[in-house]
Amino acid sequence: MLSQVSSWRGDQYLDTGWVGPFFTLLLCVFILINIKRAGGAKDLFIRRIAGLNAIDEAVGRATEMGRPVLMVPGLSDSVNAIVVQALNIFSYVSRIAARFSNPILICCYSAPIFTVGQEVIRDVYNQEGLADKFDPDSVRYISDRQFAFAAGVSGLILREQAAATFFMGEFYAESLIFAETANSIGAIQIASSTEATQTPFFIAACDYVLIGDEFYAASAYLTRQPVLVGSLVGQDWCKLTVAFTIMIGLISNTVQLGPFKHTQLTEEKKDAKMKPLEKPRPASLNDTFMGNLFKKQSDPELKIERDMDPNFKPAEAPAEGGAG
């Protein structure tokens, strides 16, 4: 047996397991290369994103009416990139609001989000030289319980009579509660949910909606920061890579299944080894080159002898090592 498989040959790289890490690495490289490439270049093209052009208009209208701009950076349990991204967009919004000295209200779902929100928004006011105008209570923690949060925010929307509302980030069921409440008082609404399942409701109830990926493109679009624009280009490369990989798969699979005449197999790959079949069977997508490439098989017979730890006492029920 392969008992002396090198320790460098990690479990996740056995059979076709290497594809995953390799592919991930490739995407990361694409993104980083483009960030590097973007460097100073500021004039890189980004296609128009309707929702974002409406931001200034929305804030402007809020100022005319002298009513606050309300923002919700999604319902993530803790801070993650989605929250950061939402707050990046909101800091752009707050920047405009600050210049018009228009009140803002950011409703946070969890304490970590609240922490980052405070930090980021205060930053914005400082950069604009309006540190004294910043009201710490304009970034609020509402509740970390989904529907208490929903009740609280819709209460705020109605009482504060928000003129413009921004819902961006992770939204779930409550998305429609917010959207319809805001709609009922005639606020301009710009929304986006990374959850495809909620987008239709925003589409139904809001004025402008960023669909899926547009959310991540937003801050690049708004700020034209080379880093962001570069990474956006990189992301496009990644999407194309995915698309091409799929296309290659399409073609190779189509060929291997045998157009107009189904290929019959005489041997199949099982436990990471080719084994002959007693009677031929029609090939399936699991047997094709791509099929195997994207699905690692593990060899149960692969065993490795190691010396035992002298002072190790096994538990009464031996636990499997987590070599998963």
Next chain:
Amino acid sequence: MSHENYLKLKLGIGVLATIGLYSVLFRENKFYRFFEHIFLGLASGWALVVLWTETLKEKWWDKVVGSAAINGDPATAGYWAYVLLIPIGLMGYFVFSKKHNWMSRIPIGIILGMWSGQQIQVWFNRYGPQMRDSMKPLLPTSTDSFFVPSTANLTDPAQIAQINAQVYPSEALTNVVYVFTLLCVLSYFLFSFEIKSKALKVMTTSGRWLLMIGFGAIFGSTVMMRFTLLIDRMYFVWIEFLKQGILGGS
């Protein structure tokens, strides 16, 4: 008060709370405001409870101090290093300080860093299989019939397997639509290319339309759940509270 009466009272209060929150549908009013604030209060209070009972106690405190042996389970040693999380957490509280607010970025940095690392870890686990599954054969492997012949009246498993393995023209066509949709949608989300070529323009526009089909379908299946929950609420109010609770029916 007997347990039964208690349950009735509980139901009653539940119904009251429900009505209170529903009242916002009519307009924002004091009644709603009252229940809203109770809701927020209870929620935060409960958050403070579970913070210890569900998270910190087991994931942190028990690990710091360990545990003594209780019926059968051996004692576990305490690992003091965990206590270092307190000062790290405390740094977050500097966010309000004018001078040291940068320190709040340290605990946040740790949380964010972990999240980011995980993204790299999970990407392929999530999307690899989906890419694999999207590689559908575009040409039929059999032209015996346009549609998949029904296997309902077949008994021989081998025969059924044969039919299921085949790709019939209708399936091939479906696959073509599938792939077209996928690629159109992907192309719609290309941001950094100025779409000049006619073909790409067509793709992106149809991409947007196909998205709408997808969203329509989502809307449809979501509606089911939302209404179910309302129905369940109504069941609670009418059947559980009124019929079974008050009127004592079954």
Next chain:
Amino acid sequence: MGNFLLQAQPSLNFWNGENGSTGLWLKIGLALLAGIAMIFVLMQAPSQARRPIVMFVTFVSGLFYVLYYFWPRPVDRQPGELPRDFVETVSFYIDDAFGIVTDLSSVLSGLLLGLGIYSLLSVHLRRISRKQRDWGFSLVLLVSMFGMTGIGYWDWISRQGEAGIRLEDPNNWTRINYVKDMFFDGVLQNMDAAMFSIIAFYILSAAYRAFRVRSIEATILLVTALIVILSLMGAVEFLWNGAIDGITRNDANSFMNNLKLTEISKWLRDTVQGAAIRGIDFGVGIGALAMGLRIWLSLEKSGGKS
């Protein structure tokens, strides 16, 4: 270090101490002091050193998962086995550390909750002290918050140890258990359900308002939604399909079968919706990956300065 990561083994060492032993408490105390000292040191950090510190922390915490993913994982590892060489030593460490590290972020997030509560207090206490509009409601909020906290902990304490099993049967409940059950199960949970179910109303009004044959997009949305909704109505589905079976006289091979509502909606879901969502997901996933990279390597300038 290995001893800390491999917490499974009961043996005592530098990293741990026996439950309740003075040694352990001493170590804990010292660690706490060291931590606080660390804070003071950081407070002195020169402003140009701050960003690098944060960058470093972020990088290291992200690095773990990256290593977990890329570093060769041990093949066929059995408990109690010793690593064969350096590579495996590291991979064993990572393997053992996994369970420990994954908990850290939730503990940290938990420790920050106080900030949220602080925010609540500052908003509502001010309102109460200044007798601003709705100060009464702020009072209600604070009272119910502290009330729930107190009740919650009291109930929890009463359920520690063997008592917990007895109290799983409501007949053994004491007053406090009832009070907690009333406020949590009776009020809070029901409010959750109420707020969740309120969406049904909004869906109706939103659909009524927005689902108009205005543009091509709106129409597409409307039509697909209707088809799926119909397919969810078993009765309609049954009649529709029944009618088709009538036409085909249950001929399983008739092409008409593809016009069955079940088939149409299934086709829509599997083919178009499935593909569309997948398309979105690929984009979003890559977006998240890119964002993750930028944050991990601190390439992101937060605050969106232009």
Next chain:
Amino acid sequence: MSLGEKLMSIPKWALYVVLILVASVPLFVPIKVPNQPIEPAIDLYGSLMNLPEGSTVLLASDWTKSTRGESNGSFDALVKILMRRNIKLAIYSSGDPQAPQVARDAIAVLNNEQRAKGLKTYDRWNDWVTVGFFPNAEACANAIANNVRTAFSGRTESTPEGTKRDVFQSPVLQKINKVSDFSLMVVITASKTSNITIERIYGKGVNLAMMVTGVMGPESLPYYSSGQIQGLGVGLKGVYDMEQLMETGITKEMNSSKWGVVPGFPGESNIGNGSRYYPTLHACLLLLIVAVVVGNIGTFLTRRKAK
């Protein structure tokens, strides 16, 4: 105001009142709705019925009262099948601290039904255990995928003797060393935990199945069609499908080439939330359709007037 404008501007409260009526009245008149189970549900039922007897199923139960309407039905259907086929069940939750208690209560209700009928009950510790709640779904799924023993280590469950003992001492988990020792892993969820679980546990050698709420359905379907999950029940329709399948089994008419014909449990108490709510759901959906149609007629009329 012309008819068209009237139709276009029905006040919200009117719609709401009608909805309340429509969602309440049919609850009092039980009707049996004809129905055809869909493929994912059939596959779910099939895989449940083909589990080896006496094996253990791992259930991620991530629902609470707020989605009771749909999830409770799914949960009941699942437990009923496992109970009748005497398959053991280990329940954990990474969705909500309350979930384990909610699950225990739900099983208690089912057991009362059983007792009332004088049938065998589904007993804690011997037939099922609750491992408890794990904050941070990602971490939890990772840990389980990595090593169930360590993931669930130190978790206790109360025994019939009224003591608390390590879950791995129980008949349910005794033989479990790694996640692939479970005959099936089911996720009943109202949230994203389904995706999180798949991302991290798929490919660890355990079959996955899901019973999700209507919302999560579309998101979960790709996983079903890509074969990452064995079976899938979506929303109330899924529940109703399961309840019907329990009554009739997988019949020849359903021509499921994967399972062929699978028996059901005719005559047993298969009625659940599905059968209770499904007729009312019809009424509500109908109302929605009517509202949309009315709105569009209004638009149409006013447009024509404008011309």
